[in-house]
Amino acid sequence: MRKIRQSKKLRNVRYDVRGPILVEAQRLEAEGHRILKLNIGNPAPFGFEAPEAILADVMHHLPESQGYSDSQGIYSARTAVAQYYQSRGLKDTDVEDVFIGNGVSELISMVLQAFLDDGNEILVPAPDYPLWTGAVTLSGGTPVHYRCDEDNGWMPDLEDIESKITENTHAIVIINPNNPTGAVYSKQMVEALVDIARRHQLVVFADEIYEKILFDDAVHHHAAAAAGSDVLCLTFSGLSKAYRVCGYRAGWVMISGPKEIAEEFLEGLTLIANMRMCANVPAQHAIQTALGGYQSINELIVPGGRFYEQSMLAHRLLNEIPGVTSVKPRGALYCFPRLDPEVYAIDDDEQFVIELLRAKKILVTHGTGFNWPTPDHFRLVTLPDVDVLEEAIGRIAEFLATRR
Numbered sequence: 001m002r003k004i005r006q007s008k009k010l011r012n013v014r015y016d017v018r019g020p021i022l023v024e025a026q027r028l029e030a031e032g033h034r035i036l037k038l039n040i041g042n043p044a045p046f047g048f049e050a051p052e053a054i055l056a057d058v059m060h061h062l063p064e065s066q067g068y069s070d071s072q073g074i075y076s077a078r079t080a081v082a083q084y085y086q087s088r089g090l091k092d093t094d095v096e097d098v099f100i101g102n103g104v105s106e107l108i109s110m111v112l113q114a115f116l117d118d119g120n121e122i123l124v125p126a127p128d129y130p131l132w133t134g135a136v137t138l139s140g141g142t143p144v145h146y147r148c149d150e151d152n153g154w155m156p157d158l159e160d161i162e163s164k165i166t167e168n169t170h171a172i173v174i175i176n177p178n179n180p181t182g183a184v185y186s187k188q189m190v191e192a193l194v195d196i197a198r199r200h201q202l203v204v205f206a207d208e209i210y211e212k213i214l215f216d217d218a219v220h221h222h223a224a225a226a227a228g229s230d231v232l233c234l235t236f237s238g239l240s241k242a243y244r245v246c247g248y249r250a251g252w253v254m255i256s257g258p259k260e261i262a263e264e265f266l267e268g269l270t271l272i273a274n275m276r277m278c279a280n281v282p283a284q285h286a287i288q289t290a291l292g293g294y295q296s297i298n299e300l301i302v303p304g305g306r307f308y309e310q311s312m313l314a315h316r317l318l319n320e321i322p323g324v325t326s327v328k329p330r331g332a333l334y335c336f337p338r339l340d341p342e343v344y345a346i347d348d349d350e351q352f353v354i355e356l357l358r359a360k361k362i363l364v365t366h367g368t369g370f371n372w373p374t375p376d377h378f379r380l381v382t383l384p385d386v387d388v389l390e391e392a393i394g395r396i397a398e399f400l401a402t403r404r
């Protein structure tokens with residue numbers, strides 16, 4: 001019988017956050033082991049609850065959510081998103097500029113399918129949230145990675161970006177606050193990135209899903225869209241992280257800048273949105289309430305709040321391990337520590353995290369899974385309670401002691 005193979009389109013597509021390491025974790029679980037999963041930024045399993053008003057909204061609207069909605073999204077959700085960006089200083093955003101999707105993930109894939117021709121290059125940060133690299137590749141594009149500089153708080157290396165722009169470069173991806181590094185970009189940095197886009201006529205894809213998870217009073221989020229009304233910018237965000245409802249699958253993309261130059265692309269995006277009918281309708285109803293209501297996230301990101309305390313603890317404990325350095329996260333839900341290659345000789349970091357998993361029953365993700373070029377980092381999700389986190393990092397330290 002002829003073997004059924006996967007399509008050639010998938011040949012270079014990777015998404016290691018849920019890849020072979022997760023398969024190994026599931027195998028161990030089937031053997032009866034309890035695995036602490038610190039590989040996915042999903043707050044709910046760690047005791048975080050969504051704001052009551054969001055649940056009430058979804059339940060209230062269930063009876064009237066049985067049919068498909070407009071494929072761009074329900075009107076109240078799109079208005080709420082447009083107004084949210086207006087309140088952040090973007091004066092021209094309109095309900096027509098917003099597409100609601102099943103999370104940012106779906107919208108990233110939809111946008112890239114509508115945007116890319118085979119071989120078109122897109123600048124993607126290294127390290128990145130790997131869906132970007134995978135989705136560019138699956139859409140026929142070529143991801144070209146630009147370096148973020150660990151010695152400079154993981155800021156994008158502007159010279160490296162400039163040096164990688166060719167006639168075939170069509171867009172730049174900015175992930176701010178950043179997954180996996182926890183970096184939050186200054187206003188000057190955001191402006192410098194948008195300025196590169198302006199000078200080279202690139203579209204900006206701004207993934208700002210962690211925009212409300214910022215740990216320091218001095219840290220503010222600067223939306224790329226606000227840095228240049230003359231640059232076409234697609235801003236991605238949603239409810240998964242700040243409102244702790246990853247499972248609802250509610251996200252949006254907002255288009256700003258000179259939309260008149262993008263009419264054909266936007267027709268393509270509309271076609272793709274139409275082909276998948278619409279996003280999950282009950283969750284769309286939560287968007288207006290989430291954006292307009294009390295922002296309970298603000299209690300979690302200050303001293304005494306769980307997101308803040310856990311991130312700071314993880315950062316401190318990781319840095320206490322010999323040969324480990326971790327840049328202080330300014331936002332998001334992760335630490336991305338470095339394992340000094342002089343202390344830990346790691347050739348294959350995926351194998352390294354599998355060995356950690358087998359020995360200590362803790363699942364983290366290897367750095368090369370985030371398109372980091374060298375096998376000397378891993379990403380830890382900082383979502384467990386401080387006690388669990390302390391225990392987990394203690395076990396990681398014990399494992400590392402066996403590798404020096």
Ligand code: PLP
Pocket residue numbers: 041102103104105106129175179207209237238239240246249250251
């Ligand atoms: N973008 C970044 C940077 C993320 O970290 C994630 C999820 O971890 C997503 C997008 C996907 O989010 P969503 O749940 O909205 O699909």
